[in-house]
Amino acid sequence: MSFFDSLYYDLFSSSKKYNAAPEIPVLAFISFCQSNNILTLLNLFFYALNFNTDYKIHHYYIVLQIALYIINYYYYEMRNHGKPILINNNSIKVRPYISYLYIISSVLLAGITYYILKEF
Numbered sequence: 001m002s003f004f005d006s007l008y009y010d011l012f013s014s015s016k017k018y019n020a021a022p023e024i025p026v027l028a029f030i031s032f033c034q035s036n037n038i039l040t041l042l043n044l045f046f047y048a049l050n051f052n053t054d055y056k057i058h059h060y061y062i063v064l065q066i067a068l069y070i071i072n073y074y075y076y077e078m079r080n081h082g083k084p085i086l087i088n089n090n091s092i093k094v095r096p097y098i099s100y101l102y103i104i105s106s107v108l109l110a111g112i113t114y115y116i117l118k119e120f
Helices: 002-015 023-048 057-078 082-087 096-119
Strands: none
Touching: 002 023, 002 082, 002 096, 023 057, 023 096
C-alpha cells in the first residue's frame, strides 16, 4: 500500500495546482491503475486455465473502476488516510516519472494480456 500512498502524494501535489477538488482525479487515477492490474491478473488466470469463452472486458472494467473508486474514496477521504500522507512527505521516495510510468505500464500489461488471451 505504500506505493499507492506515494502515488497518491505525487498525483495530489500536481493535481492541486489545477483543480479545486484535487482528490477526484487522484482517486480516479489510482482506481484506473488498480483496475488494470486486476484485469491483467484475470487475463493471466483465464489464459492459464485455457478459458476460451468470450468475456466482455469492458463490463469487468466498468464494474471494477466504480467499485475501486468507492473503496479508495472510503480509504483515503472518509477514513482520512490521505491527510497524513500529504503532511508527512518525508517518507515519499518515488519520483514523479515512476508514477506515470506505472500508469502507462498498467494499461499496456492489461492490453497485452488480453490480446494474448484472445489470440492464443
